Amino acid sequence: MNEPMNCLRCGAQLVRLGVRTFQLGRETVAFDPHVWEGGLELEVFGCPSCGKVELFSGKVQAWAAEYECPVCHHRYPRAEDRCPRCYAKREE
Numbered sequence: 001m002n003e004p005m006n007c008l009r010c011g012a013q014l015v016r017l018g019v020r021t022f023q024l025g026r027e028t029v030a031f032d033p034h035v036w037e038g039g040l041e042l043e044v045f046g047c048p049s050c051g052k053v054e055l056f057s058g059k060v061q062a063w064a065a066e067y068e069c070p071v072c073h074h075r076y077p078r079a080e081d082r083c084p085r086c087y088a089k090r091e092e
């Protein structure tokens with residue numbers, strides 16, 4: 001997320017406010033709770049002009065859906081408990 005982004009409402013350039021982890025449940029985040037267990041990490045951007053806040057989840061895909069093997073760096077689904085390529089056990 002390096003591209004400058006503009007506010008959809010007024011066109012001013014958005015300012016990055018940081019990364020927040022949202023706990024699922026009460027937050028109205030439209031993702032499957034089975035995929036996003038534990039919390040959802042979102043980048044928060046705000047418009048300095050009109051105050052609109054935008055949330056971006058660019059990092060979440062890799063974070064939640066895949067695990068990278070520390071041994072061979074093969075990426076595999078988090079549902080697996082060991083690497084299908086080198087059989088190294090996941091360290092979590």
Ligand SMILES: [Zn+2]
Binds near residue numbers: 049
């Ligand atoms: Zn704005």
Ligand SMILES: [Zn+2]
Binds near residue numbers: 073084085087
């Ligand atoms: Zn591996």
